[in-house]
Amino acid sequence: NAGVTQTPKFRVLKTGQSMTLLCAQDMNHEYMYWYRQDPGMGLRLIHYSVGEGTTAKGEVPDGYNVSRLKKQNFLLGLESAAPSQTSVYFCASSRDPRSVYEQYFGPGTRLTVT
């Protein structure tokens, strides 16, 4: 099993450009999450999905959109990138967290917006 993979690993954008981050998991997990991590801060939840075709907002959703068209994939979109979105983005997945399952994280995508 590859676990959770993220594409791309690194990206530099100019202000106003758009891009999509792809997360894929091969563990048949129902739940998927997008977090961002900034220096000196913990992870903050952007959006999450409880199943194929569903998405919900997390703690810091502004400026991002997501889609979960297939169970194994969770896409994070930035329509008009801003320097404040420079961060490391982590995707995670889990079985139903109501059953106390752990979250599995991907390796991260380092995004710089200039």
Added chain:
Amino acid sequence: DAKTTQPTSMDCAEGRAANLPCNHSTISGNEYVYWYRQIHSQGPQYIIHGLKNNETNEMASLIITEDRKSSTLILPHATLRDTAVYYCIVRSANQAGTALIFGKGTTLSVSS
């Protein structure tokens, strides 16, 4: 979720046991204690979790006090690869779709 308190940093000699404490004095009855770690530049990694009994797996042991107000993560034979930030997280089982709340954690430095 109950708040957790961890020391900012700890040092450990390679081959020795690393004991990482966590205080969670406001934990409620249905909240579990989870431990994750994040090695530099990598995604967080699940280590272990428990409710009230001590737990052990291939990575570590988790000791929870009888009153559940604190716990200790034990890495029995620390290696250089265990150098990481360790996060203690308290979370209810009934939180569908909610984030894990990662605080500042404890930076463990293992040296030879």
